[in-house]
Amino acid sequence: MKSFIQVLPNSHFPIQNLPFGIFSTQQNPSPRVGVAIGDQILDLTVISTLFENHVPELKNPSNVFSQSSLNSFMSLGKPIWQATRRFLQNILSDDNPELRDNNQLRQKAFVTQKLANMHLPAQIGDYTDFYASKEHATNVGTMFRGKDNALMPNWVHLPVGYHGRSSSIVVSGTDIVRPCGQRLSAKDQPPIFGPSNKLDFELEMAFFIGSGNKLGERIPIDQTNNHIFGLVLMNDWSARDIQAWEYLPLGPFLGKNFGTTISPWIVTLDALEPFLVNGPIQDPVPLPYLKDDNPSAYDIQLEVKMKPNNSDSFRTLTKSNLKYMYWSLKQQLAHHTINGCNMRPGDLCGTGTISGPSEDSRGSLLEITWNGQNEVNEIKRKFIEDGDEIVLTGYCQGDGYLVGFGECLGRILPAVNHKNQS
Amino acid sequence: MKSFIQVLPNSHFPIQNLPFGIFSTQQNPSPRVGVAIGDQILDLTVISTLFENHVPELKNPSNVFSQSSLNSFMSLGKPIWQATRRFLQNILSDDNPELRDNNQLRQKAFVTQKLANMHLPAQIGDYTDFYASKEHATNVGTMFRGKDNALMPNWVHLPVGYHGRSSSIVVSGTDIVRPCGQRLSAKDQPPIFGPSNKLDFELEMAFFIGSGNKLGERIPIDQTNNHIFGLVLMNDWSARDIQAWEYLPLGPFLGKNFGTTISPWIVTLDALEPFLVNGPIQDPVPLPYLKDDNPSAYDIQLEVKMKPNNSDSFRTLTKSNLKYMYWSLKQQLAHHTINGCNMRPGDLCGTGTISGPSEDSRGSLLEITWNGQNEVNEIKRKFIEDGDEIVLTGYCQGDGYLVGFGECLGRILPAVNHKNQS
Ligand SMILES: [Ca+2]
Ligand SMILES: [Ca+2]
Ligand SMILES: [Mg+2]
Ligand SMILES: [Mg+2]
Ligand code: NI
Secondary structure, rough: OEEEEOOOOOOOOOOOOOEEEEEOOOOOOOOOOEEEOOOOEEEEOOHHHHHHHHOOOOOOOOHHHHOOOOHHHHOOOOOHHHHHHHHHHHHHHHHHHHHHHHHHHHHHHHHEEEHHHEOOOOOOOEEEEEEHHHHHHHHHHHHOOOOOHHHOOOOOOOEEEEEOOOEEOOOOOOOEEEOEEEEEEOOOOEEEEOOOOEEEEEEEEEEEEOOOOOOOOOOOOOHHHHHHEEEEEEEEEEEHHHHHOOOOOOOOOOOOOOOOEEEOOOEEHHHHHHHEEEOOOOOOOHHHOOOOOOOOOEEEEEEEEOOOOOOOOEEEEEEEEEOOOOOOOOHHHHHHHHHOOOOOOOOOOEEEEEEEEHHHOOOHHHHHHHOOOOOEHHOOOOOOOOOEEEEEHHHHHOOOOEEEEEEEEEEEOOOOOOOOOO | OOOOOOOOOOOOOOOOOOOEEEOOOOOOOOOEEEEEEOOOOEOOOOHHHHHHHOOOOOOHHHHHHHHOOHHHHHOHHHHHHHHHHHHHHHHHHHOOOHHHHHHHHOOHEEEEEOOOOOEEOOOOOOOEEEEEOHHHHHHHHHHHHHHHHHHOOOOOOOOOOOEEEOEEEEEOOEEOOOOEEOOOOOOOOOOOEEEOOEOOOOOEEEEEOOHHHHOOOOOOHHHHHHEEEEEEEEEEEEEHHHHHHHOOOOOOOOOOOOOEEEOOOOOOOHHHHHHHEEOOOOOOOOOOOOOOOOOEEEOOOEEEEEEEOOOOOOOOEEEEEEEHHOOHHHHHHHHHHHOOOOOOOOOOEEOOOOOOOOOOOOOOOOHHOOOOOOEEEEHHHHHOOOOOOEEEEEEEEEOOOEEEEEEEEEEEEEEOOOOOOO
């Protein structure tokens, strides 16, 4: 399969991928639906008459694709997503002349990615974050509770999750202001107030709900993949000092909700299907509602790099892989709805930090520097400093092509000074 | 102040109140904005031309009031809310003939509450729940960690809060399905799966954000009241067995997110201002960003009643008061945004369970029956059974009138049986 649009071998966006996103341009500042191909974006609003002819089951394509979020398209359900994908692969194929040889339409239909602004791909109603990597939970647990009590007894029986803040989820490229808050400066002393000095990233991926379920109903594990639209990269910025002081007994709050960054292109489950592999063996065997004998981990190679404030280049901090994750996306969604909790199109579920088995696959500075005990040598960092940039990337290695996620980038701005308030 | 609409002495909705809600009727099924007065609803879409004449600063009232949520009105800001309230008190006053004597308009403008369907008053983007009653936190902490470790060290320094699920917030009158999930049946045994058998209510109130703040900015404590639109009653249904097993270390999740019920009428801060009183003395003195020397507790009398499945009448379970709450609404909002977390119109913040100092003012069955050790005698309940109804009510006692919240009602339906899944 090959497109008439040029796709370089190291591009994340060949015809095998075709991720969905929301973009705008200077000429047309209305955010709308596009699909990435090579270094271009195919503007779906421009080819909506082609959809009318070739995908009649998709009603009113010009309305669906001119929305400023993908929620409307997501709500149409998996058969429509798949028909759309098949049609797009067809119309972009180098042996199909319909769009290829229509010069006038091609001129209008393609936008260079560098000239586009990317927006949040969906209006996110609720955002959940899981804690599904055993290595991450073990590392953090060992640090704070010792090796023998690292994992809570519930951890091997269910994918632990909690609710995050949807308002502060931003798209890649958005600056993040260093948060202020309460933290302990010494044991048994009252807390002090000021900018966090343990600012961290978390290497995560996240899945978007496409079609939801009604309150009081559930999504059985063998139907979960019909409800998941696709995946993005996610950096769950975390202020470790604020978090450590506030989180007992009800979980993370201000240590997390000052900002969460996601990559702009949603890679569909269909594009990821060739990269399904077996996940870690689960022992003890999960309860029946979580049991799943099919390969349901994804082999997605992940990397985090930092560009320190005094440097021009990015240095690798860690390399990991989504396949290390203990609880699968399917298990996360089946668990989330087992009590009747309702999902809506556009809801987002993060996997939790994805750490691997080796020291160089740890998914946060908390783990890499062991809570600041060590320093990342080349860049002299225990945590993130003002002006530092963090970028997450990820891709699947196909046979002669990549299915990639692009990047998830964010830079830290200095804390806001409010003398009369602190 | 008196309205030409009859208001009985025990009505929650005299002219001093005028809460905002979203309603629809059989004749006009479009949800729209109304204001409660006596046993009537004033349909603001019908009197939008009066707004054009008398409240010119409110642009396009017919559009704002025909929305299916209050978000649009909320986003206009406090000066507009106040101008609207002043105008409504004026136009409803018994000495103002403009609406009183316009029989044709009156016919169309008023709807009997009993004939209306109430909807969620806002589209809730994010929902936060605090834990701001010292008595509640102490009771729960004593039960699970013993008297000496009842309160975590952070509790007296900040209003502890966590994120809840917005998708499952429903309006009073909506049935709630008993959730299923994992729970421990015996210590050191693997968890079992099934319907919760420790289903509980939580007596809470909640405030709606009217106008928000940008990501990275904060709302200083002396400005918080400009951002709070008003209050509702809230029942934060809780499955104690699911919660106990899942909540470490990241907080409540499936034990809470199967449903949360709020009352339909939002009582504005302006209507509540006459009932401001001093809250509990705060020792230690909070950090400067939380310090507030003005009376900022509200004297709101609260009551929870149960109608058991085998009974025709409601029995009182507890009586409490919002004024017992340790951390004020202002402190909650100032804390929530101190790290730059952004609020949006329609976001909801619950206070946490409001327990008082005496045994008959405990705000949950967990506390009332001390985790099922005792029974509520007259009704033979440790927790909630299928078919039981719970109603929360609340009001302020004015001089010859009440400013009330109506009721927040919910009934529990049996768990859904999915034999092949459990
Ligand atoms: Ca996380
Ligand atoms: Ca609660
Ligand atoms: Mg975050
Ligand atoms: Mg709830
Ligand atoms: Ni939310």
